[in-house]
Amino acid sequence: MNNIRPCLRLVQNSIFFQGQQRFLHVEKHKDYLRLINKNDTMDFHYIWLRHNCPTIGKSIHPKTNERIVDCAAIPPEIKPEHVELVENEKKLKITWSKDHTSLFDLAFLTSNAYGKNRLETKKPQTKIEDIELIYDEKNQHETYLANCYERLKKYGLVVVRQRGLDTEDIIKDFLPCGASVVETHFGRIEDLRPDNTTNQNNDQLGYTNSAINLHTDQPFIADPPGMQLLQCIRSADKGGDNYFANARHAALYLREIDPNAYYILTTTPVHFHRKQKEFQSIHIGPIIEIDNDDVKQVRHSYFTLAPFNFPFWFTTAYYNAYRKYASILYDPQSQYRVKLERGDFVLYDNYKMLHAREEFTGPRHLRGIYFRHTDVWNKLEKFSKDKI
Numbered sequence: 001m002n003n004i005r006p007c008l009r010l011v012q013n014s015i016f017f018q019g020q021q022r023f024l025h026v027e028k029h030k031d032y033l034r035l036i037n038k039n040d041t042m043d044f045h046y047i048w049l050r051h052n053c054p055t056i057g058k059s060i061h062p063k064t065n066e067r068i069v070d071c072a073a074i075p076p077e078i079k080p081e082h083v084e085l086v087e088n089e090k091k092l093k094i095t096w097s098k099d100h101t102s103l104f105d106l107a108f109l110t111s112n113a114y115g116k117n118r119l120e121t122k123k124p125q126t127k128i129e130d131i132e133l134i135y136d137e138k139n140q141h142e143t144y145l146a147n148c149y150e151r152l153k154k155y156g157l158v159v160v161r162q163r164g165l166d167t168e169d170i171i172k173d174f175l176p177c178g179a180s181v182v183e184t185h186f187g188r189i190e191d192l193r194p195d196n197t198t199n200q201n202n203d204q205l206g207y208t209n210s211a212i213n214l215h216t217d218q219p220f221i222a223d224p225p226g227m228q229l230l231q232c233i234r235s236a237d238k239g240g241d242n243y244f245a246n247a248r249h250a251a252l253y254l255r256e257i258d259p260n261a262y263y264i265l266t267t268t269p270v271h272f273h274r275k276q277k278e279f280q281s282i283h284i285g286p287i288i289e290i291d292n293d294d295v296k297q298v299r300h301s302y303f304t305l306a307p308f309n310f311p312f313w314f315t316t317a318y319y320n321a322y323r324k325y326a327s328i329l330y331d332p333q334s335q336y337r338v339k340l341e342r343g344d345f346v347l348y349d350n351y352k353m354l355h356a357r358e359e360f361t362g363p364r365h366l367r368g369i370y371f372r373h374t375d376v377w378n379k380l381e382k383f384s385k386d387k388i
């Protein structure tokens with residue numbers, strides 16, 4: 001993700017570490033300290049360091065070697081006056097005050113490291129020019145596919161202008177030989193228009209001219225389609241702009257600014273329940289699904305959420321967590337706004353991006369097609385710029 005970067009602000013020197021010539025630095029940050037060698041970083045909160053201070057008499061009982069400090073007694077805003085690497089840079093010296101220093105073995109810190117190679121996530125910022133491209137049939141088709149791949153991989157979506165109206169031709173761009181689009185309870189291809197007659201189960205918002213706020217598609221099935229392509233056959237007379245937000249990036253930013261909200265949304269199962277006249281499906285799972293400390297998939301769909309049924313004491317906490325996540329997603333600075341014109345399309349990752357549209361007038365007509373992640377990546381990866 002383009003604006004997730006390690007935060008680096010060096011305040012100390014290079015050194016030898018454990019007999020090997022490796023650069024090692026220590027940095028002071030607002031509420032934590034960072035140790036850096038050539039390849040790795042380790043972050044420790046100041047409160048953790050004070051809690052685990054090895055100083056006999058201050059933190060450890062001189063006779064029993066037991067800890068004598070209760071972390072509840074440590075001020076949450078504690079910050080050292082000075083930090084430095086000493087004793088051939090095998091130890092970290094922290095000066096808390098005139099009469100209290102801590103001397104940590106780097107081996108102890110390494111074996112207890114809980115914030116290794118941590119990346120900081122900045123607030124999502126969007127630039128439409130990052131995700132847009134104009135199709136030109138005079139250019140090589142491979143270059144067009146490579147450009148789609150780069151944008152999809154980096155930003156989670158690509159907007160292609162002037163690709164044309166041949167839906168089947170566009171489908172071929174993103175499917176490898178022998179693969180097919182993902183059919184849903186609406187059919188193979190959706191004709192998203194208020195006067196829809198071609199799809200099954202069209203008693204849903206997509207087939208009206210109403211505004212639809214940010215959401216992912218098909219969260220009520222166990223394995224939602226990984227990508228969606230929306231092709232514009234006819235734009236609206238008024239309104240109907242689409243907008244998109246990167247839900248993965250927003251979730252990682254939520255983790256930085258409100259870990260409690262992130263924890264609630266990643267661990268609390270909710271019911272996604274699609275109930276139509278002739279179709280019904282339920283999936284139970286968290287809004288943010290994580291895997292290996294990263295966001296694997298977001299399910300976010302206010303119009304298919306079943307009534308919450310949490311314990312009374314937890315209900316307000318859940319609403320607060322949901323609202324906090326939404327406040328990041330609904331910030332216009334976090335959104336790409338796109339007016340699709342006749343012949344344009346947008347392709348986006350349905351696990352990582354939310355999509356929405358404004359209310360509109362006129363016979364606006366978009367076609368919706370779903371793909372599997374594996375099919376799209378298999379097709380596009382060979383056009384990656386470092387391979388052609």
Ligand SMILES: [Fe+2]
Nearest residue numbers: 215216217355
């Ligand atoms: Fe949708």
